[in-house]
Amino acid sequence: MRKANKRIHAGLAICAGLLCVSTGAYGQILQTFVNRPDEFAHPVPHSFDGGPLGELEGSAAFDGYFFGESGAGDGSAVGRYSVGARANAWETEVGKKVTETDFWGFAVQAGEYQDINLGLNRPKNINANRFQTGPIRSAYVTIEPIQDYKISVGQLPSVEGFESVYPWNNPVALRTALNPPQNSNSKGVQLDYDHGPFSGVLMYSDGYDTNDFNYISWLASYKFDASNQLNVYGGANLGTTGPNAFAYGEGNASPGGANGVGGQAQLAVVNSDMIGAWYSWRHKSLTIIPEVQLQYTPKLTQFANVTSGGISDNIPKGTGEFVATLFAIYKFADTPYSISGWVEYGSSWGSAAQDVWFNAPGQTLVGFAIAPAWKYNKLYARLNLGYVHLVDEGTPAAGYGSAGTGRDSFTSLMEFGFVF
DSSP, X not given: OOOOSSOOOSSSOBOOSSSOOOGGGOOSSSSBOOOOOOSSOOOOOEEEEOGGGOEEEEEXXXXXXXXXXXXXXXXXXXXXXXXXXXXXXXXXXXXXXXXXXXXXXXXXXXXXXXXXXXXXXXXXXXXXXXXXXXXXXXXXXXXXXXXXEEEEEEEEOOOOOSOOSSGGGSSSSEEOTTSTTSOOOEEEEEEEEEETTEEEEEEEEOTTTOSOOOEEEEEEEEEEETTEEEEEEEEEESSOOOTTSOOOSSTTOOOSSTTOOOHHHHHHHHTOEEEEEEEEEEETTEEEEEEEEEEEEOOBOTTTTOEETTEEOOBOSOEEEEEEEEEEEEXXXXXXXXXXXXEEEEEEESOGGGOOSXXXXXXXXXXXXXXXXXXXXXXXXEEEEEEEEEEXXXXXXXXXXXXXXXXXXXXXXXXXXXXX
């Protein structure tokens, strides 16, 4: 999802990884892309005459799948349905690039998606109520006041993490445990710098779409050569976001409907600080990307007398998670086929209601996924196979199966889509 051998950006995150992901997962048109190999399908902007706006670019994509899942049931952490079909994601985007002769640009993206986080949630239909802006996921204006610097204002994609919310931008449609609690689109202002081997982005926003403007996030990328790139990202709160703030449904926070109030889960996620990094190494047809992420929320006792769902919103001690993942992508030369995969380890800690990172407090998991893929022109198909094992089911335990006590879950997706 992210990378091309030339800059076509104007305001979004500095992606990195030699694969293809846009940081955080959105805007295809106005992002900086770097050395995107052609392992899989990615929307490619198409130019057209925008009249008084000048030359514009547009793209679109859709993804759906059939699935089968073991370990499902009424009491299961992954839901009750073991087979079915779902729409996974769609998006369409239009934008204008910043150029040497035109110092301003913009991007507007509409889309819906539903992440499939292996072992952490069931495959389910796309969600139109995740953001306060409805299906409008990104909408921002960018200017380049001086060379190498850009400023963007509006509804902006996040800069956190290698994986994208859009499946066509990921090596595997099944997401790792890194993905759920990361920030996504939020309203704010962003500064981009890009010169030589270094690029960076700094964003001040309402993190997690809360309307509380107290969140800073960043991404710094250094390209050592054509085959090696380091990317460091993070997010930090400058204040405290209360339990009545809206927050979209990431990481078991608010489900996105009604007023979005999500209680302890929401509090822990939107008040968290994060640090993470991934490194991209590429040799011929093989790309290897290790990534680590640490997320932590300090205790929040000022809401002890506030209740959500009949439970106090007190967070009596710090809570957080650590996840390490290794991605691999291999393209078979001169063929439409590729194969990708990942392995992961994740662990969480904290007190019961606030330890929301996995399915239960103190849970530890390991897992892997593999995805052979076929791509022809604008069409693609991919078989995604994933397995997760609970090393520790947590306390109170929340496992798989109808009784919620199983330690193992296997997921398969037969995925189809197109990009334009």
